[in-house]
Amino acid sequence: MIALLKIDNQKIAEEILHVQLPAYGVEANLMNFHDIPPLHDTVDSILGSEETFYGYWKEGKLAGVISVEENKQHLQICRLVVHPAYFRQGIGKQLVQFIFETYKHIHRFVVSTGEQNVPAIKLYGTFGFKEFNKIEISANIFIICLEKIYS
Incomplete structure (x- = not known):
């Protein structure tokens, strides 16, 4: 079941971190880069986030989280993590x-991920996301930016 997560609740913020930290740990290993900003999130940074969070619950446990930010130009998928x-x-x-x-009115969706995160890139590719930018965040460590545009 997928449901909106109320991030003004400390217990929910803790559960988000319980999913997020090991998931981004896997991505950090794939990238061989352990300074991914979400690995530095805390309960307080989650509680203070402007993102809208949704959670996937399985057998009473939070198994996955997606968060988004909407603006006039697009919807940014800020994080997609599965324990x-x-x-x-x-x-x-x-x-x-x-x-x-949920966001049928949006015409452009944007997400970024580590260039070495092949599982994430394949997942987004199945939805028609295409690379539109590549950013070097450290020596030979790249983030790719993907977009999906509906006309």
């Missing part, structure tokens, strides 16, 4: 699909 214990169960795909269904 490693729930990898390869289609949770990430369901969360992205949920965002498309």
Whole structure:
């Protein structure tokens, strides 16, 4: 089940971190770069976030999280994380699909991920996301920016 997460609740913020930190730990290992900003998030930074969070609940546990920010130009997928214990169960795909269904009025969706994060790139590719930018964040460490445009 996917539901809106109220991030003004400390327990929910803690649960988000319980999913986010190990998930981004996997991405950090794929990138061989352990200074990914979400790895530095705290309960307080989650509580203070302007993002809208949705969670995927499985058997009473938060298994995945997606957060977004909407502006006049596009919807930014800020984070998509699945706890490693729930990898390869289609949770990430369901969360992205949920965002498309929830934000039907949006014509451009944007997301970024590590260039070495092949599973994420493949997932976004199945939804028609295409690379439009590449940013070097450290020596030979790149983030790619992907977009999906509906006409």
